[in-house]
Structure formats: C-alpha cells, structure tokens
Amino acid sequence: MKVELRTLVERSVKKMGKGVDAVVKASALEMIERAYTEGIAVQISAGYRSLEEQAALYGQGRVYSYNGKNYSDPGKPVVTDAKPGQSYHNFGLAIDFFLVSDDGRKAIWTVDSRWKHVAAIGKKLGFDWGGDWRAFKDYPHLEMTGGLTYTQLQAGKKPQLTNLFKTTKASKGDGQIMSIQKTVNSRYKTNLAVDGFFGPKTRTALLKGIQTELNRQYNHRLAVDGKWGPKTKAAMIILKIGAAGPITWILQAALYMKGFDPGPLDARFGSKTEAALSKFQKASNLSADKLAGQETWNQLLA
Structure with a gap:
C-alpha cells in the first residue's frame, strides 16, 4: 500500500520539533x-536542534565538553564540524530530508x-541546499538564513523570512483534523494546538477522551493521563456496527487520522466506519473481524 501524504507530513512535523521557524516549517511541508x-515520497529527518544536542553531535569522533558537561565520543566517526551555535539547525532555520520507499517503510x-x-x-x-556547497557537500541539508551569520543570530537578531508560495493543505494542516482537535479541546479540556496534524499530543488527547468516557459511562477509576497502560487496555469496550456515542466518535477520529476514511464523524458505527x-x-496485520477491540485500539493509539 502506498504511503499516505498525511503520514509523511506527520512524521516530518514530529522530527522538525517545536523550535523550527514557521516559514521554514511551512516551506518544508510544501516541498x-x-x-x-x-x-516522490520525502520525509524530514531533522529540524530544530538544541545547543546541547549540537554538542553531542559535535562530540562524536572527538574529545569535547560544553558548558561543563562532557560530550566526548571519540570511538565514533566525525559527523559535523559545527559546534553549538554554529549550525542553522540551532536557530530553527534548517532541515534535513531523505527519500522514502513507496510503502513508507524504508529510508x-x-x-x-x-x-x-x-x-x-x-x-x-x-531554501539553500547543502549539495551546492563547494567544500563540504551536505546533500540532505536545506536552510533559510535570511542573510544572517551565526554571530548575528547568537546576538539575538531574527531573520525576516517570507513564504514564496500560496499556502496549501499540507502546509496549513488537515481541516478535518483541526475539527477533531477543536472537538477534543471542547469536550475534554486538553488545550491542543489546532494545527491539523496528528502528532503525539493529539494521540494523547484522544486517549484522555477514552479514559474520561470509560470512567463516566462504565464507572471505572482510570487515571486520565493519556497513557495506554494495562488498566486502560483492560477497560476497553469492544465496538461493532450499530455502536454509537463518544467512544465511537473517538474511533472514527483515530481511523481518519491514520488515513482510513470512516465517513462522517457522527459518532455512529455504520457501514463506512466498518469498512474503514x-x-x-x-x-496493520490484525484479524479483520470488523470489531474495535483491545488490539485494534492498541494499533490506533498506543
């Protein structure tokens, strides 16, 4: 099965991290x-990198310490000549990419x-491409510097970056996922960022919703922590065609965000939800019994 665009976007958003510049992020998703x-299936492998993460990377193949902490790892090959503060990744202005097999399983x-x-x-x-550099060719690397040097960025100067394209669905997020995030925020007070991407926080919020509903409807005493632990797994009910209610809606939402369209998110387990x-x-290599039981929920949300 061909990898979904949504899957590539979700993986890439997670890898870029929160510190990446908004224009860099939007341009990466547009790419x-x-x-x-x-x-061509593409994923982002790196975005924002903290100074400590840069120190650990620079320490590979060297004896090196930074801010009083040892990052030495001389047994490994050298992977970068950039010390902390000498990479545009440290300022959220760079990304690295790679290609993916058609099924999305192989880099x-x-x-x-x-x-x-x-x-x-x-x-x-x-973007400026590292493959165009004369001395050291960095083929996965793309960056937007706004004409600023490391010294200027270290001094706190901010680049003025501008989108060179009209915002598209991928760069602004999926509208249906935004609607799901708004609904989860309203029902379960989860304070999700409404960005249209199915990441770890949205997954955690859906789990909190399930735990809340299991406590409310079935008198369980689960911790509403968004974690798929043994108690939550054991408390899960089995949903099948004809089921209705908030947990059915969460099932539909989770299926949609995994790339399987259940039809309208109407909290009713009908034929379209069953097919999805x-x-x-x-x-997912599960028994296709059309029942949403423990193992199906495990694959959807664990």
Whole structure:
C-alpha cells in the first residue's frame, strides 16, 4: 500500500520539533507535498536542534565538553564540524530530508536524480541546499538564513523570512483534523494546538477522551493521563456496527487520522466506519473481524 501524504507530513512535523521557524516549517511541508504529487515520497529527518544536542553531535569522533558537561565520543566517526551555535539547525532555520520507499517503510539515502529534484523543489521555495556547497557537500541539508551569520543570530537578531508560495493543505494542516482537535479541546479540556496534524499530543488527547468516557459511562477509576497502560487496555469496550456515542466518535477520529476514511464523524458505527476499520486492520496485520477491540485500539493509539 502506498504511503499516505498525511503520514509523511506527520512524521516530518514530529522530527522538525517545536523550535523550527514557521516559514521554514511551512516551506518544508510544501516541498513534501509537491514532491509527492510527482511520485516522490520525502520525509524530514531533522529540524530544530538544541545547543546541547549540537554538542553531542559535535562530540562524536572527538574529545569535547560544553558548558561543563562532557560530550566526548571519540570511538565514533566525525559527523559535523559545527559546534553549538554554529549550525542553522540551532536557530530553527534548517532541515534535513531523505527519500522514502513507496510503502513508507524504508529510508533511501541515495543521492540520485530524484533526490536532486527534491532539492530543486526546495530551492524554488527559498531554501539553500547543502549539495551546492563547494567544500563540504551536505546533500540532505536545506536552510533559510535570511542573510544572517551565526554571530548575528547568537546576538539575538531574527531573520525576516517570507513564504514564496500560496499556502496549501499540507502546509496549513488537515481541516478535518483541526475539527477533531477543536472537538477534543471542547469536550475534554486538553488545550491542543489546532494545527491539523496528528502528532503525539493529539494521540494523547484522544486517549484522555477514552479514559474520561470509560470512567463516566462504565464507572471505572482510570487515571486520565493519556497513557495506554494495562488498566486502560483492560477497560476497553469492544465496538461493532450499530455502536454509537463518544467512544465511537473517538474511533472514527483515530481511523481518519491514520488515513482510513470512516465517513462522517457522527459518532455512529455504520457501514463506512466498518469498512474503514476492516481496511485498517488488514493494513496493520490484525484479524479483520470488523470489531474495535483491545488490539485494534492498541494499533490506533498506543
């Protein structure tokens, strides 16, 4: 089965981290979508990197300490010459990318014509590509500096970056997921960012919703912590066609965010929800019994 664009976006958003510049993030997601429409699956492998993370990276292959902490790891090969504060990753202005197999399961690091085409897409969106550097070729690397040096950034100066494209669905997030996030916030007071991306926080919020409903409807005493532990798993009810209510809505929401359309999110387990559930179970190597039991919930939300 071909990897969904939504899956590539979700993985990439998670890897970029919170510290990445908004324009860099939007441009990276636009690059992923444009490449996808041309039959190339792309993911972001890195975005924002803290100074401590940069120190650990610089310490590989060296004896090195930073801010009184030892980051030495001389047994490994050197991977970067950038000390903390000497990488645009440290300021949220750079990303790294790689290609993905059609099924989304394998990373591809071969720098071929497809790789260079993705880099060209990135350059049209305003990125500078590390593959164009003369001394050290950094083929996965894309950056937007706004013309600022490391010294200027370290001094607190902010780059003025501008989108070079019209915002698209991938860059602004999925509207249905935004609606789900708003509903979860309203029902369960989860304070999610309404960004249209299914990441760990949205998954945790859905679990909190399930735990709340199990306590409310079935008199359980589960901790509403958003964690898929043994007590939550044991308390799960089995849903099948004809079921209705808030937990059915959460099932529909989770299926949608995994890329399996259950039809309208109406809290009613009808034929479309059953078909989506069956497809999800087959794709997850589960028994396609069309019942949302413990193992299905485990695959959806654990």
